[in-house]
Every structure is written in C-alpha cells, then in structure tokens.
Amino acid sequence: MRKREVAIIGVGQTKVGEHWDKSIRQLAAEAILSAIKDAKIERVDILYVGNALSGELALQEHLGAAIADFAGLRTVEAYKVEAAGASGAAALRLGYLAVAGGLADFVLVCGVEKVTDAPTERVNSALSLGIDGEYERELGLSFIALNALIMRRYMHEYGYELKDFAGFSVNSHKNAAHNPYAMFRNPITEKAFVEARMVVEPINLLDSSPVADGAAAVVLCPMDMAKDFQAKPVRIASSAAATDTLALHDRKDPLFLEAAYLSARRAYEVAGIKPEDVDLFELYDSFAIMAALSLEAAGFAERGQGVKLAMEGQISLDGRIPVSTMGGLKARGNPLGATGVYQVVEAVLQLRHEAGQNQVKDAHWALVQSIGGVGGTVVTHVLEGPD
Amino acid sequence: MRKREVAIIGVGQTKVGEHWDKSIRQLAAEAILSAIKDAKIERVDILYVGNALSGELALQEHLGAAIADFAGLRTVEAYKVEAAGASGAAALRLGYLAVAGGLADFVLVCGVEKVTDAPTERVNSALSLGIDGEYERELGLSFIALNALIMRRYMHEYGYELKDFAGFSVNSHKNAAHNPYAMFRNPITEKAFVEARMVVEPINLLDSSPVADGAAAVVLCPMDMAKDFQAKPVRIASSAAATDTLALHDRKDPLFLEAAYLSARRAYEVAGIKPEDVDLFELYDSFAIMAALSLEAAGFAERGQGVKLAMEGQISLDGRIPVSTMGGLKARGNPLGATGVYQVVEAVLQLRHEAGQNQVKDAHWALVQSIGGVGGTVVTHVLEGPD
Numbered sequence: 001m002r003k004r005e006v007a008i009i010g011v012g013q014t015k016v017g018e019h020w021d022k023s024i025r026q027l028a029a030e031a032i033l034s035a036i037k038d039a040k041i042e043r044v045d046i047l048y049v050g051n052a053l054s055g056e057l058a059l060q061e062h063l064g065a066a067i068a069d070f071a072g073l074r075t076v077e078a079y080k081v082e083a084a085g086a087s088g089a090a091a092l093r094l095g096y097l098a099v100a101g102g103l104a105d106f107v108l109v110c111g112v113e114k115v116t117d118a119p120t121e122r123v124n125s126a127l128s129l130g131i132d133g134e135y136e137r138e139l140g141l142s143f144i145a146l147n148a149l150i151m152r153r154y155m156h157e158y159g160y161e162l163k164d165f166a167g168f169s170v171n172s173h174k175n176a177a178h179n180p181y182a183m184f185r186n187p188i189t190e191k192a193f194v195e196a197r198m199v200v201e202p203i204n205l206l207d208s209s210p211v212a213d214g215a216a217a218v219v220l221c222p223m224d225m226a227k228d229f230q231a232k233p234v235r236i237a238s239s240a241a242a243t244d245t246l247a248l249h250d251r252k253d254p255l256f257l258e259a260a261y262l263s264a265r266r267a268y269e270v271a272g273i274k275p276e277d278v279d280l281f282e283l284y285d286s287f288a289i290m291a292a293l294s295l296e297a298a299g300f301a302e303r304g305q306g307v308k309l310a311m312e313g314q315i316s317l318d319g320r321i322p323v324s325t326m327g328g329l330k331a332r333g334n335p336l337g338a339t340g341v342y343q344v345v346e347a348v349l350q351l352r353h354e355a356g357q358n359q360v361k362d363a364h365w366a367l368v369q370s371i372g373g374v375g376g377t378v379v380t381h382v383l384e385g386p387d
Numbered sequence: 388m389r390k391r392e393v394a395i396i397g398v399g400q401t402k403v404g405e406h407w408d409k410s411i412r413q414l415a416a417e418a419i420l421s422a423i424k425d426a427k428i429e430r431v432d433i434l435y436v437g438n439a440l441s442g443e444l445a446l447q448e449h450l451g452a453a454i455a456d457f458a459g460l461r462t463v464e465a466y467k468v469e470a471a472g473a474s475g476a477a478a479l480r481l482g483y484l485a486v487a488g489g490l491a492d493f494v495l496v497c498g499v500e501k502v503t504d505a506p507t508e509r510v511n512s513a514l515s516l517g518i519d520g521e522y523e524r525e526l527g528l529s530f531i532a533l534n535a536l537i538m539r540r541y542m543h544e545y546g547y548e549l550k551d552f553a554g555f556s557v558n559s560h561k562n563a564a565h566n567p568y569a570m571f572r573n574p575i576t577e578k579a580f581v582e583a584r585m586v587v588e589p590i591n592l593l594d595s596s597p598v599a600d601g602a603a604a605v606v607l608c609p610m611d612m613a614k615d616f617q618a619k620p621v622r623i624a625s626s627a628a629a630t631d632t633l634a635l636h637d638r639k640d641p642l643f644l645e646a647a648y649l650s651a652r653r654a655y656e657v658a659g660i661k662p663e664d665v666d667l668f669e670l671y672d673s674f675a676i677m678a679a680l681s682l683e684a685a686g687f688a689e690r691g692q693g694v695k696l697a698m699e700g701q702i703s704l705d706g707r708i709p710v711s712t713m714g715g716l717k718a719r720g721n722p723l724g725a726t727g728v729y730q731v732v733e734a735v736l737q738l739r740h741e742a743g744q745n746q747v748k749d750a751h752w753a754l755v756q757s758i759g760g761v762g763g764t765v766v767t768h769v770l771e772g773p774d
Binding site for chain 2: 379
C-alpha cells in the first residue's frame with residue numbers, strides 16, 4: 001500500500017512570552033488563523049492540538065473542541081494529543097498519519113500552552129507530571145533535577161566542566177536576537193553563563209529554557225495538492241517516534257537517549273538521507289545536556305562528543321550543523337506542548353528561505369526532534385524544502 | 388485512494404470500580420495484556436491511550452510512555468488522546484485512521500482512568516474541566532449542573548416528569564447484573580429511581596453514572612490479516628467524529644446534540660446502513676438525558692421522543708433497540724477516559740456472541756457513541772460482527 005506524500009503548506013505562531021491578556025484559546029486561535037491565512041485553505045478536516053498541561057495550568061481540558069469552537073472550526077473533529085514536551089511533535093505525527101494514509105486532506109496541527117495564568121508553585125509541580133510519578137516524583141525528584149543528574153553524570157563520565165556547555169545557550173540567544181517571536185532576544189556571553197546562579201546544580205539559570213505561553217500551528221495537505229495553496233510547500237520526508245523507559249533509573253545507560261536514536265534512525269531511513277545531508281537541526285534544548293545527547297543520538301557526534309560541537313562553534317548558523325536557528329527552547333522560549341510545533345514552524349521558514357537574518361544558506365533538509373520527559377517519548381521529523 | 392478495512396481482533400477490560408490497590412499503569416497494563424492475549428499478536432506498532440484526567444486525578448501525564456513502558460511495550464510509540472468523556476472513543480478513532488490508512492498494522496487502543504486516588508473535592512473539580520472554563524465553570528456551573536439544565540428544559544419543552552426517565556437506569560442496572568466487570572450489579576426499580584435523593588435537580592443519584600477506576604483495551608489490525616489472529620474478527624464498518632460549541636449557551640438549540648447527529652449520519656453513510664439495521668446501541672448514558680438525546684440524534688426517535696423508547700421498554704435486550712447492554716455508564720460504571728473503549732469492548736462481545744446472559748439475539752450491527760462534555764465532542768463507530 002502506497003503512502004501519500006505530505007506537505008506543510010502553512011505556518012503560524014504567536015510571540016512566546018507572558019501573554020497576560022490572552023487565554024489559551026485566544027493564543028491557539030491566533031496561531032491557527034495565521035497558519036490558515038498562510039495556506040489559503042478553505043476547509044479543515046481534522047484539528048490536532050498538541051498540549052501538555054492545559055488541565056493543570058489553564059484549567060481547561062476538552063481542548064480540541066474548545067479550540068475548534070473558538071478558532072472558527074466548529075463541527076470539525078478535534079483532539080488533544082499529549083506526550084509531555086513532545087506533545088506538539090506528537091500532534092504533528094498523528095496529523096501526518098491521517099494525511100499520508102489518505103484519511104484526511106487538510107489537517108491543522110496546533111501546539112499551545114498557557115502557563116502564566118497559574119501560580120509559580122503550581123507550574124513547578126505540573127512540570128513534574130511528565131516524569132515517573134510513582135518512582136521519581138514521589139521520591140522528591142523533579143523534571144529539572146533529573147536533567148541535572150544526567151548532566152552531572154555526563155560531566156563525570158567524559159570530563160567536561162560547566163563552561164563547556166555554554167556554547168548551546170550562547171548560540172540560542174544569538175539566534176533569538178533576530179527572531180521577532182522569541183522571548184529572550186538578548187545575546188549572552190560565556191562568562192554570563194558560567195556565573196549564572198544555580199537552579200539545580202549543575203544546571204544554572206542560563207542553561208534552563210524558560211517555560212512560557214505560546215501557540216504555533218501548521219497546515220498539512222497531500223503533496224500533489226500543495227502547489228494550489230502554497231508556492232513553497234515543504235515536504236515531510238519522514239515522521240517517526242519511539243518511547244523509552246519513563247523512569248531514568250530503568251535505563252541501562254542514562255546517557256543514551258534510545259528513543260531519540262531509534263526515531264532518528266527511522267526518520268533518516270525513510271527520508272533516504274544521512275546526518276551529513278542535514279542542513280539544520282531544530283533540536284530540543286530544554287537544557288544543554290539534552291541538546292548534547294540529541295546531537296549524539298541523531299548521529300552528529302560520537303557518544304560523549306555532542307558538547308564539543310558547541311565548544312567548537314559548529315552549531316552556529318554557518319557551522320557544520322546549525323541548531324536552534326531561531327533561538328531554540330532556550331531563547332525563543334519553551335511553551336511546553338507548543339514547542340514541538342514551534343520547532344517545525346521555524347524549520348519550515350528556513351526551508352522556504354524566509355528566515356531573514358537567521359537564514360541557513362541553501363537550506364534544503366531539516367531535522368526536527370522533540371523530547372518528552374527525559375527521553376520517555378521522542379518524535380523526529382525530516383523536512384525537505386522546495387528549493 | 389482506497390482505505391483498508393479495519394478489524395478489532397482482541398479485547399480486554401478490568402472490573403470497573405474502586406481499585407485502591409492498583410495504580411493507573413497497573414489498570415492499563417491489565418487491560419492491555421488481556422487484549423493482546425485475546426488477539427494473540429506478537430507486535431504492536433502504535434499505542435493510543437484514551438484518558439481524560441490523569442494529570443489531575445492520578446498525578447501522571449506523559450501517559451503514553453508511562454503505559455507503554457509498564458505494559459511491556461517499551462520503545463513502541465505511544466500517545467495520550469484527550470477529548471473529555473469521548474477520550475477513549477477518540478483514541479479508537481485515531482487508531483482506526485492509522486490502520487485504515489496503511490500506516491500501521493497492529494494498533495493497541497487503551498482507555499484508562501484512575502479516579503479514586505484523588506480526594507472527592509478534587510474529582511468534582513476535575514470533572515468540570517471538560518466544560519467551558521471561561522464562560523461556564525467560572526460562573527459556578529458544573530458538568531452535572533449543565534446536564535440538569537438540559538434535562539429540565541427537555542421536561543419543560545416536551546412535558547415529561549422525572550419518572551419518565553427511570554427506564555434508562557432500570558435497564559442499565561438490569562443488564563449490569565450479569566456483567567462480571569460491572570460496578571453496580573444490583574437491579575433497581577422505578578420507585579427507587581423516583582425516590583432517590585437529588586444531586587442537582589432534576590438529576591438524582593440513580594440517574595448519575597458513577598465515576599470510577601477502570602481500563603479497557605482493543606487490538607486493531609487490517610481486516611485481511613484478522614483471521615490469522617482471531618476466529619471472530621469484528622469489522623469497524625465506519626468511524627466518525629464531530630465537535631459542537633463547547634459552551635451550552637452558544638447552541639441554537641440546547642436540546643439537539645449536533646455533533647452526535649453529524650457523526651452518526653456520517654457513520655451510517657460510510658457503513659451503508661440505516662438506524663433500523665442496528666441491533667444494539669452502546670450509547671453514552673452518563674445521565675438519562677444524554678441517553679435520550681443520543682437516541683434522537685442517532686435517528687432512533689423523533690425530537691422529544693427519545694425518552695419514550697425507555698418508557699415503552701424498547702431499549703431492553705429484546706426490544707426494538709437494545710442500549711447499554713452490559714450495564715452502560717450508569718451501572719457498569721463510568722471510568723471517564725476509559726468509557727469509550729469499554730463501550731466498544733462490550734459491543735464486540737455482543738457481535739462475537741460472547742455476551743452470555745446479556746446476548747442480543749443474532750446481533751450483527753452495533754452502533755457505539757461517546758459524548759465529551761455536554762456534546763462538545765461526539766465520536767460514533769459502526770461495528771459489524773462476523774456472523
């Protein structure tokens with residue numbers, strides 16, 4: 001049975017930040033209407049909403065219907081898809097399945113998160129709902145603490161110091177400076193990174209991606225209809241996902257993101273490309289350690305060498321493998337369930353050569369990877385540009 | 388492009404009730420392993436978890452990975468799908484799309500909810516996350532209060548009394564008596580119904596489906612492979628879904644479930660059957676008023692006449708249109724996000740002629756409909772039995 005090729009024909013996004021004046025539905029509608037305008041479609045068959053914590057932080061479940069209703073898509077079938085930090089990417093994957101399989105023609109995928117309506121204490125507590133509730137959170141571990149454990153082990157195992165990780169945040173902040181949708185558009189220095197106050201040692205404030213409000217959306221349709229709507233359709237060359245143990249302690253090797261490896265391997269295989277073909281990599285830099293492990297799992301560095309790519313400047317816009325080209329989670333901001341869709345929107349802008357001052361020269365292949373929890377779910381897409 | 392026919396080749400369920408000794412993962416794993424055993428499959432491509440409130444009530448999001456991990460499906464891609472009370476049915480619909488489109492062969496759909504770990508106050512508050520948070524809940528409305536408003540309007544508009552609704556609960560309790568997985572296996576009388584204490588007038592205790600713990604699972608595969616695994620595969624003849632306004636006050640007519648009507652019409656059309664062909668109807672009797680409106684929207688009664696089917700005994704096992712044949716939400720129990728999958732499991736048992744004392748004679752076509760909120764999302768499936 002032959003799959004249909006799937007194109008992304010429209011993208012939309014809101015600024016990431018603290019939207020005190022907008023509810024979760026308003027944010028989602030803004031991104032959706034913007035994506036529909038970009039795609040010039042007049043029909044939506046299914047709406048997939050990627051969201052991690054709307055029940056806890058925005059006091060609204062039944063988010064599919066809530067957003068379909070509010071965005072002018074009343075009667076359109078709509079679902080919320082949750083996979084922690086990979087929620088947005090998971091929504092895209094399910095939307096891809098519907099179009100590739102021929103069960104829908106026009107699919108809208110929206111990632112959204114509204115964080116700032118909830119008190120800080122509730123936000124911190126909610127963030128840990130993505131880790132193992134029975135064997136990790138119950139013992140006092142938090143999401144950031146697990147990342148800190150992994151980072152410390154990585155430093156110990158491979159002999160790195162804190163400053164060796166600075167390159168990821170410095171790169172992200174540099175790239176965000178020219179992204180009008182980014183939360184933090186201020187450049188930072190390696191010195192500022194090293195001196196930043198600790199949050200959970202060895203993870204400091206300038207290593208932590210800021211949790212924020214935001215919504216992003218993409219419109220999918222079959223590739224053979226794409227040119228009717230969008231002069232520069234971007235092809236989803238492959239879509240893959242895998243899970244790993246939810247709890248870190250259940251892994252044979254805490255420094256290997258198996259789900260990232262498995263989904264990237266599958267994504268390369270289906271797309272028919274290799275890591276060296278990739279022009280940019282929108283990776284999941286919730287913390288620098290995740291960026292490093294993602295680079296390794298996706299085949300850009302040997303085990304323990306991911307950090308070196310940042311140290312040597314190879315992740316910059318003109319480097320060997322540009323990452324977080326519009327600011328990444330660290331500086332564009334991390335609206336949790338929306339983040340996976342933001343990553344794709346940014347990759348699409350790069351592949352359409354509409355990334356402005358952040359344009360990666362001759363970008364044709366983009367890899368996009370989103371991580372839920374500390375690697376419990378990883379979703380990987382390969383996108384191919386029209387040029 | 389031709390769709391593949393999709394079969395249900397395995398079902399599993401836990402008893403519905405208060406499982407103080409089991410976590411949400413244990414419940415889900417129990418149902419999954421039971422469904423896998425029934426289907427005799429050795430591979431799962433995708434796991435869809437239907438769940439409404441795990442973050443709020445079981446303090447666990449990232450539920451796809453959590454359950455894949457715990458149920459022996461490590462590395463299998465897995466997602467949580469949420470659509471309030473229709474979550475389980477929505478998970479089935481998305482699983483159906485994957486198999487029908489040829490993007491997966493073996494799909495596991497599990498609905499699960501763990502309610503009793505949370506204090507009652509938190510449960511009541513969480514239940515209202517499925518209604519409109521900004522325009523309904525903020526004004527003090529709850530999920531049950533909205534149902535009460537609809538019921539009162541229905542009584543006023545069509546001239547019914549409380550006792551006229553008794554038939555739904557009496558039928559459900561009667562059928563549950565022979566279902567070993569049901570929560571309430573005690574028969575009730577019309578007199579007990581009329582005298583039951585009010586919860587939110589005119590909805591009383593014996594009209595309210597009990598929120599409870601439970602998990603149910605089904606295994607899907609392409610119809611042309613089904614016979615290798617299951618002697619009695621049940622065909623998903625059609626799958627359809629629609630949304631309506633989230634808020635009740637936004638509807639032109641609060642007594643018409645438009646999403647139920649639209650999804651049922653589509654389901655009939657694709658399956659090529661009419662209401663008179665349906666042998667049993669697993670409807671969503673969260674409250675009697677929803678059962679009545681569902682019967683009307685699905686074409687079994689004229690507007691305002693749905694209640695009459697219960698009054699006249701036409702919904703019993705040997706009636707014109709048997710409903711809630713294994714006890715329905717009212718007496719089998721209502722494990723929220725799991726309910727939609729329970730409804731399907733029960734319909735499959737009927738179509739396999741394995742429903743024991745509750746067997747609907749010569750059952751061949753089953754209609755299954757699940758309702759999220761007060762009709763914001765409705766998912767409808769038509770199932771065809773092997774005989």
